[in-house]
Amino acid sequence: MRDDPSVGEKRSGRPTMNDVAAAAGVALKTVSRVVNNEPGVNPATAERVRAAIDRLGYRRNDSARTLRRGRTASIGLVIEDVADPFYSGLSRAVEDVALRHEHFVFTGSSGEDPARERDLVLAFCARRVDGLIIVPAGTDHGYLAPEFDAGIKAVFADRPPGAGCGADTVLCDNAGGSRTGVAHLIAHGHRRIGFLADSPAIFTAIERLRGYREALAAAGLPYDEGLVRMGPPDQERVHAGIERLLALPDPPTALFTGNGRTTVATLRVLAAISARCSIDHGLVRHGLGLHGHGRLAGLALVGFDDFELADLLGITIVAQDPSRLGRTAAEMLFRRLSGHTGPGLRLELPTRLIERGSGETPPPTR
Amino acid sequence: MRDDPSVGEKRSGRPTMNDVAAAAGVALKTVSRVVNNEPGVNPATAERVRAAIDRLGYRRNDSARTLRRGRTASIGLVIEDVADPFYSGLSRAVEDVALRHEHFVFTGSSGEDPARERDLVLAFCARRVDGLIIVPAGTDHGYLAPEFDAGIKAVFADRPPGAGCGADTVLCDNAGGSRTGVAHLIAHGHRRIGFLADSPAIFTAIERLRGYREALAAAGLPYDEGLVRMGPPDQERVHAGIERLLALPDPPTALFTGNGRTTVATLRVLAAISARCSIDHGLVRHGLGLHGHGRLAGLALVGFDDFELADLLGITIVAQDPSRLGRTAAEMLFRRLSGHTGPGLRLELPTRLIERGSGETPPPTR
DNA sequence: TTGAAAGCGCTAACAG
DNA sequence: CTGTTAGCGCTTTCAA
Numbered sequence: 001m002r003d004d005p006s007v008g009e010k011r012s013g014r015p016t017m018n019d020v021a022a023a024a025g026v027a028l029k030t031v032s033r034v035v036n037n038e039p040g041v042n043p044a045t046a047e048r049v050r051a052a053i054d055r056l057g058y059r060r061n062d063s064a065r066t067l068r069r070g071r072t073a074s075i076g077l078v079i080e081d082v083a084d085p086f087y088s089g090l091s092r093a094v095e096d097v098a099l100r101h102e103h104f105v106f107t108g109s110s111g112e113d114p115a116r117e118r119d120l121v122l123a124f125c126a127r128r129v130d131g132l133i134i135v136p137a138g139t140d141h142g143y144l145a146p147e148f149d150a151g152i153k154a155v156f157a158d159r160p161p162g163a164g165c166g167a168d169t170v171l172c173d174n175a176g177g178s179r180t181g182v183a184h185l186i187a188h189g190h191r192r193i194g195f196l197a198d199s200p201a202i203f204t205a206i207e208r209l210r211g212y213r214e215a216l217a218a219a220g221l222p223y224d225e226g227l228v229r230m231g232p233p234d235q236e237r238v239h240a241g242i243e244r245l246l247a248l249p250d251p252p253t254a255l256f257t258g259n260g261r262t263t264v265a266t267l268r269v270l271a272a273i274s275a276r277c278s279i280d281h282g283l284v285r286h287g288l289g290l291h292g293h294g295r296l297a298g299l300a301l302v303g304f305d306d307f308e309l310a311d312l313l314g315i316t317i318v319a320q321d322p323s324r325l326g327r328t329a330a331e332m333l334f335r336r337l338s339g340h341t342g343p344g345l346r347l348e349l350p351t352r353l354i355e356r357g358s359g360e361t362p363p364p365t366r
Numbered sequence: 367m368r369d370d371p372s373v374g375e376k377r378s379g380r381p382t383m384n385d386v387a388a389a390a391g392v393a394l395k396t397v398s399r400v401v402n403n404e405p406g407v408n409p410a411t412a413e414r415v416r417a418a419i420d421r422l423g424y425r426r427n428d429s430a431r432t433l434r435r436g437r438t439a440s441i442g443l444v445i446e447d448v449a450d451p452f453y454s455g456l457s458r459a460v461e462d463v464a465l466r467h468e469h470f471v472f473t474g475s476s477g478e479d480p481a482r483e484r485d486l487v488l489a490f491c492a493r494r495v496d497g498l499i500i501v502p503a504g505t506d507h508g509y510l511a512p513e514f515d516a517g518i519k520a521v522f523a524d525r526p527p528g529a530g531c532g533a534d535t536v537l538c539d540n541a542g543g544s545r546t547g548v549a550h551l552i553a554h555g556h557r558r559i560g561f562l563a564d565s566p567a568i569f570t571a572i573e574r575l576r577g578y579r580e581a582l583a584a585a586g587l588p589y590d591e592g593l594v595r596m597g598p599p600d601q602e603r604v605h606a607g608i609e610r611l612l613a614l615p616d617p618p619t620a621l622f623t624g625n626g627r628t629t630v631a632t633l634r635v636l637a638a639i640s641a642r643c644s645i646d647h648g649l650v651r652h653g654l655g656l657h658g659h660g661r662l663a664g665l666a667l668v669g670f671d672d673f674e675l676a677d678l679l680g681i682t683i684v685a686q687d688p689s690r691l692g693r694t695a696a697e698m699l700f701r702r703l704s705g706h707t708g709p710g711l712r713l714e715l716p717t718r719l720i721e722r723g724s725g726e727t728p729p730p731t732r
Numbered sequence: 733t734t735g736a737a738a739g740c741g742c743t744a745a746c747a748g
Numbered sequence: 749c750t751g752t753t754a755g756c757g758c759t760t761t762c763a764a
Contacts, residue, residue: 013436014516016741027751032743040749057512062492063433064741067756070379072429074472074493081458083689085674088454092447095475104489106440107473109461123470126428127440146423150380264674271678308451308630309675312637323449382757393735398759406733430757434740735764740757747752 015056024052035060066128074104075131075333076124078117081109086260086305086322087135090157093326094133101334103130112202114138125152131333133157133326141165153336157329159203166344168332170325174204174304177318177351178211179218181302182256184316184353186219189362190254190300194245195228196238196266197258197304205230208258208304227252238265246273246297253363254300263303263315273297302359304351316359319352381422390418401426432494440470441497441699442490444483447475452626452671452688453501456523459692460499467700469496478568480504491518497699499523499692507531519702523695525569532710534698538686540570540670543717544577545584547668547684548622550719552585555728556620556666560611561594562604562632563624563670571596574624574670593618604631612639612663619729620666629669629681639663668725670717682725685718 017035021028026049033041034049041049052058066072077094079087091107098105106129108120117137124132125147132154139162144154148167156169185193195212198205209230213223226248229241245252257263274297303310306319328347383401387394392415399407400415407415418424432438443460445453457473464471472495474486483503490498491513498520507528510520514533522535551559561578564571575596579589592614595607611618623629640663669676672685694713 018741028741029743029751030749033750036743042749045749057515059488059492059512059516061433061494061741063429063438063494064756065743067427067429067433067758068741068743070756082448082461083451083454083458085449085451085454088449088451088457091454091473092449092475095448095473099474104472104474104493106470107457107461108465108470109458122425126425127470128427128429146425149423150425267675267678307674309633309679312633312679313675384757394757395735395759396733399734402759408733411733427757430740431759432740433742434757434759436740733764736762738759738761740759742756743754744756745752745754748750 014061015058016061017058019056020049020052020058023056024049071130072128073102074106074127074129075133075330076106076108076121076127076129077133078108078110078120078124079135080112080137082107083109084261085307089322090135090326090329093323094330097327097330097334101337103334110135110137112137114140118143122147131155131337133329133333134161135159136161138162141167153333155329155333155336157325160346168329168336168345168347170329170332170347170349172320172325172349173351174207175211175214177304177320177353178208178256178258179215180211180351180353181304181316181318181359182212182215183218184355184359185254185256185300185302186215186221188254188300188360190252191221191363192224192227192250192252192254194242194252194255195258196241196255196262197230198262199232200230205258212256230258233259233261233265235265235268238262239269242266242269242273252299254302254359257301257303260303260305260307263301263305263310263317264307266301266303267296267313267315270296270299270301296358298364300359300361300363302353306354311356314357316356317354319354321349324349380427381424382427383424386415386418386422386424389422390415436494437496438494439468440472440493440495441499441696442472442474442487442493442495443499444474444476444486444490445501446478446503448473449475450627451673455688456501456692456695459689460696463693463696463700467703469700476501476503478503480506484509488513497521497703499695499699500527501525502527504528507533519699521695521699521702523691526712534695534702534711534713536691536695536698536713536715538691538715539717540573541577541580543670543684543686543719544574544622544624545581546577546717546719547670547682547725548578548581549584550682550721550725551620551622551666551668552581552587554620554666554726556618557587557729558590558593558616558618558620560608560618560621561624562607562621562628563596564628565598566596571624578622596624599625599627599631601631601634604628605635608632608635608639618665620668620725623667623669626669626671626673629667629671629676629683630673632667632669633662633679633681636662636665636667662724664730666725666727666729668719672720677722680723682722683720685720687715690715 017028017031020031031049034046075098082088082091095105106124110117114137134154134156135158141162154167156167160169161167197208200206216223231237257266303317306317310317383394383397386397397415400412441464448454448457461471472490476483480503500520500522501524505528520533522533526535527533563574566572582589597603623632669681669683672683676683
């Protein structure tokens with residue numbers, strides 16, 4: 001008689017519907033009705049049940065609910081890295097749409113590793129998420145076949161799925177954006193334009209390279225492989241790449257950078273070079289921007305992706321909208337979840353050139 | 367005999383352990399043993415089971431597993447906004463630690479709304495997450511009491527919980543960091559220092575204000591409320607605040623900004639003012655940085671929080687480490703989840719002053 | 733080494 | 749309006 005559990009509300013852990021029912025003197029099902037706001041419960045009874053709920057600190061176990069109903073009201077989101085502003089913007093948009101549909105979001109970062117992408121996706125499937133939004137790191141999505149058979153819905157964002165997978169896909173107009181940006185530099189008189197982008201294993205990098213080539217071709221300019229440097233956008237690699245370009249016998253007068261991280265890394269390199277060569281000496285500076293003469297080691301620059309402070313720095317960019325990408329993908333997913341059928345769609349979102357100075361300087365006159 | 371379901375593998379949805387058992391000609395429990403790598407299964411039997419698993423495309427239902435075992439192997443993370451680089455850095459760190467412990471992360475953004483924080487937390491609890499990491503928007507956490515009673519573990523990060531809640535907490539040394547930054551400006555000769563920070567409803571803003579006051583007091587300088595502007599860090603508000611400060615009869619010669627977003631907004635304002643007043647005319651500019659004379663509308667600047675490109679812009683800052691904050695919080699949580707007991711801890715992480723030029727300019731000599 | 737039975741907490745289906 | 753029964757897919761006993 002020292003510690004009789006029957007005295008307390010419950011032997012262990014959390015109170016269940018059964019406990020509430022006992023406390024309120026009603027049947028389990030009545031509690032269920034009250035908890036789920038189902039109609040047809042006597043207001044007085046409902047009140048009694050609610051009182052018991054409050055007293056016991058009862059909270060419905062959504063795991064059990066999920067098991068019974070077959071839907072988890074959650075979705076899985078696999079991206080490359082939440083800490084990258086592009087993906088965190090996308091995440092936020094997905095989260096907002098999900099919340100509006102009363103779903104929760106599991107998020108996982110693949111770090112560009114196809115195996116980790118696969119593990120995350122399958123783990124989310126084991127959790128029986130209702131749907132998936134995937135920014136794929138890999139190019140083979142055969143592993144999803146059993147999941148699709150079982151009825152899971154998936155939308156691919158930013159990059160398409162591997163061959164043979166007809167899932168909905170939202171991309172941005174990578175080639176078109178790149179073409180516009182490069183054409184812009186050409187229109188300002190540049191003939192030798194360096195192209196720095198992510199590794200060619202990445203879909204967006206390849207597409208942007210394609211746009212670069214198309215812009216050159218449209219202007220009747222030759223494609224020179226020596227002006228192209230692709231690889232992971234870490235500071236050292238970008239630095240080496242730019243040094244190589246500038247050491248060419250006929251160096252570029254402008255650069256096109258293929259994503260936000262590469263652009264930022266490039267700025268650091270060019271700043272260092274400018275400082276070293278004292279190119280700026282004696283020049284007047286206007287505000288904080290980089291536009292005007294002799295900035296950026298004398299190179300014109302257009303970058304793919306907008307980034308914080310690009311406006312202040314006066315960097316001309318080709319903007320895509322990560323949050324629109326996320327929103328669109330999430331909306332496509334929820335349309336599928338609410339029963340929409342039909343063949344997989346492939347959407348392409350537009351990009352927008354924003355002129356801020358760095359892309360509007362002419363090549364040096366000789 | 368047209369569409370006999372017994373011919374296919376399953377009547378509807380996904381195959382279950384039962385289906386696998388039937389297909390392999392063993393009992394349910396044997397499948398369970400194989401799936402969970404439990405010892406004591408005949409290798410040949412195990413092989414037969416694995417074949418059936420592959421054939422049917424079986425994947426364990428973790429919802430059911432969770433219900434039975436009582437632990438969900440997932441944690442909930444509530445932050446202010448994933449799209450803010452500070453919180454996305456924190457998120458990534460939490461995710462990495464969770465993954466190492468084989469847990470998944472539900473993420474939700476509260477948007478500084480206490481009601482939404484509460485809803486998110488309770489929804490995560492309904493999902494029976496094993497633990498929570500919370501960056502609180504509100505100051506009353508009484509709503510967590512039943513959850514704590516039920517055994518849930520929570521760690522608060524970046525800001526402490528409301529009174530009466532003894533949960534583990536990881537903060538950064540807000541007051542100390544602020545004190546150091548302001549003292550740095552004082553050491554460079556400034557006597558009138560403007561303080562711009564987030565709304566006083568936010569813990570970190572209050573603490574940083576305290577540090578500001580302490581630094582002034584330590585130097586024997588008076589505290590002038592007219593130099594302090596607090597509120598949400600949107601561009602317009604910050605703009606108005608700075609205009610007011612500069613319109614004072616005795617305007618500040620330096621600014622201390624209380625978080626990353628405020629610092630960035632401040633840079634935009636100062637750039638606009640510099641351009642308008644042509645303060646820069648005739649000055650030589652070195653690299654991309656802002657250090658040197660006459661930058662930033664003639665004001666010295668130190669900001670709390672590091673941010674992308676602050677190095678390039680030459681902005682002196684008091685850095686905290688969001689990913690260390692996240693990592694520490696997650697590790698504290700998993701320590702609790704693995705049975706560690708004892709009173710709630712309160713950790714304070716150090717900050718670091720990084721000198722980059724904007725904080726080392728003396729006040730104008732008159 | 734294998735299996736049968738019970739039950740996690742809830743909702744669906746069907747009475748009263 | 750309220751209650752009873754069955755069972756979601758799995759793990760946990762316990763027995764063979």
